[in-house]
Amino acid sequence: MAIASDSIRRARPLLGTFVEIELAGARRSELDCALEAAFGAVAQVHRLMSFHEVDSDVSRLNREAGLRPVSVHAWTYEVLATAVALHRRSSGVFDVTIAPALQALGLLPPLKDRPVQAPLAGFADAIELRPDHQVRFQSSDVMIDLGGIAKGYAVDRAVAVLRDFGIAGGMVNAGGDLRAFGVELRTVHVRDPRDPGRAVCRIDIADEALASTARRVELFDSREPGGSAVIDPATRRPASLVDGVTIRAPSCVIADALTKIVMICGTDAGELLESYHAGALLISAGGDVQITSDWHHRVHLAA
The missing domain is CATH 3.10.520.10 (ApbE-like domains)
Known part of the structure; x- marks a missing residue:
């Protein structure tokens, strides 16, 4: 006998926007568990990669990585590796070291005890990715912002969690960055x-x-x-x-x-x-x- 399945849609404020998740193809209790885990993955990406949160990996890198290697979470390291590859393959057009220019335009806030500096020329190979998820910056002038890539990564992490729960299909939408999975x-x-x-x-x-x-x-x-x-x-x-x-x-x-x-x-x-x-x-x-x-x-x- 076929097992009846439900569908569910929920939204929460995360990543500076509303993240909406639609699921189908399982019992309601299974969907609820998968939904919580997926939102948890999105929230973790936010905690790790926020420019604003003082304890995030990004904030620690901006404070310390120009002076010494800094250990980061595997997810942060993966995003940085993707950003470095995109930087090289785009001849420097994709550049997560753009943070000072964003601050100068008022699109990012100044950091405590660190005055807003004049936008600098692009840093070639500014980010050194070392073994064991360690990161070192070329200079203490380097400052990163992952706002141009982390939201998409959060969507992918949520989809990976949902698939791990055996969810047949659905969609994760983070303010216009979205991913559908399943055959529908x-x-x-x-x-x-x-x-x-x-x-x-x-x-x-x-x-x-x-x-x-x-x-x-x-x-x-x-x-x-x-x-x-x-x-x-x-x-x-x-x-x-x-x-x-x-x-x-x-x-x-x-x-x-x-x-x-x-x-x-x-x-x-x-x-x-x-x-x-x-x-x-x-x-x-x-x-x-x-x-x-x-x-x-x-x-x-x-x-």
Whole structure:
């Protein structure tokens, strides 16, 4: 006799946004246990990789790694290894040492007992990954922020937990960085970055990740409303080439990071996208939509 299964959807404030998890394919008690464990994984990523939490791995690295090797959690080490690989493969476009520029623009707060410094030139090989999850910075001037990659990683960790619980299918959505798993085809609506109340398209996904970012955000201490939280390391200024980007990739950590690269490079990132088996949807300042050729059959533009 077949065992009846339920579905469940819950949301919690985490990672500076609302994280929503949808599950199906198991009994309610099993779904509840899996849900708690998945939210726990997301919360742990937040504790480890927050720029703001004084005891996080990121804060300890920013205080100490320029002076001595610092031991970090395996998850933090994995994210840093991914960030270093992306930095090299993107010729320095993806750069987690961008924190001083974000502080100068008012997008990150100053640290206690450490004045905001002028944005520096990009650090090539600034992060040294040593055995046993130890990390050393090239200089005490190096300061990192994992805000451009950690949210996607948290989504992936939550999905891994849910699969470990034997959940058949579902979706984890952290403020637009999301990943579906299982065989069910799911539809995601992408907002127009020029008019967030309007959907520019809908995208069908199955067992893959999406991440989106847009140019128009408020800079807390800047007179440039409509600037971007995506900073071009070459200029230390907000990216302005396109208005919005949505990336499809096998994992959310890669999708999340690639949104920043494509916001800066636009269509010049095509080769890098292919190397990560990723697709992109770009929205220009004039509202034109460009879609990489591998993805047209899954994207349905709004009328």
